[in-house]
Amino acid sequence: MSGHDFDIAIVGGGLVGASLALALAPHWRVALLERAPAPQPSHAEQDWDNRVYAISPGSQHFLRRIGGWPPVRPGWIRKMDVRGDGGGALGFDALDLAVDALAATVENRSLQASLWQALAGQVSILCPAQLQSVQFAGDAVSLQLADGATVRARLAVAADGAQSWLREQAGIAFQRQPYQQRGVVANFHCARPHGDIARQWFRADGILAYLPLPGNRISIVWSTDDAQAEALLALSPAELAARVAAAGGHALGALDVITPAAAFPLALGRAERVWAPRLALIGDAAHTIHPLAGQGVNLGFGDASVLADILNQAVGRDPGDAALLARYARSRAEDVLRMQTVCDGLQKLFSPQRPKLGLLRNLGLNLVDHAGPLKRLLMQQAFR
16 A cells, blocks of 8 residues: 555544544644544443543533534533541532533543544544554654555654553653552442432542433442452442442442443553654553543543644644644643642542541541632632
8 A cells, every 4th residue: 555644643543532633633634543443333222331531621612612522422410529438528519610510421432433423524544553663754754554554744643542552662651650459440220310419439448439421320430459359340240239339328229230340450650751753642642640530531632632722823834843742741741740649649648558547538528628719729620
């Protein structure tokens, strides 16, 4: 096959990579390379994706601006109820920020399908595309595919996840700090209405979160040690439902499993730099965080939004210009570091390995709940 020339080649067609492609499409010749088959939308009543994200208002605004919002059947978080392991409690309400919802809950597959549908005809999609090698030259990047094709671009963007192949090929180190935990995810039907309330418990055996889905349904993320994660995965559907209901104090009554449980390892990760000559990193390829605040994908959308704005304001220039990429890195550094620091600090504060901090952490939850200005500031940062 012959070569193909583009301004920008994005490796990774997940949520973050697809959103960047959509944001750049009106101004640049864009190629989107994805190794997995194209996402197929499915909205069958029994077919739910257990990968569910809480999409912040800022991310919704970005996705709406580029034409990738709304997805099919979103849920809404209008309140949040956080419970400590020793009586501490903290609540958030969208009314306190004069907004309709703190976040939207969206299935990964549904949102990805919406983004890919919006991309149709706007960018060149190579899918499935198996990359074999990459060459970085002074004025271009050449990506060689298994089928013999060569994709050349003036800028390559790594949006291929925490195990980024492109980042590794570029020789950019990635510092990974495992939490020795896994996030166990599954979806359930609940006997009682959830009231659009997200619930989170900091427990001795990890952090359990209930995220509201449309109807009487929830998605859960239980961040726990490897041994308990294995035990949860080994349970029958009925046993799993009973275990999750009991861990949540039967707040929503009896639960019935909708999707089988799955698990993924948790780690704090930082690329030593988020750009190199002719290359930018976004999303999990650049950074990973603990899921306790549900901000990982929102950080990725922030990367895509900022990089797209910088490049779209430089139409006519070389998109791989080092000055543009350095500006992107500077623009994202503070937000990413702040969110990583907050999530890592909370994980350590509520770690079962630190029982002596129990009084402090539960007192902290109660103090914040009663400190109006501080609580409002936290809400503005977490749900912007």
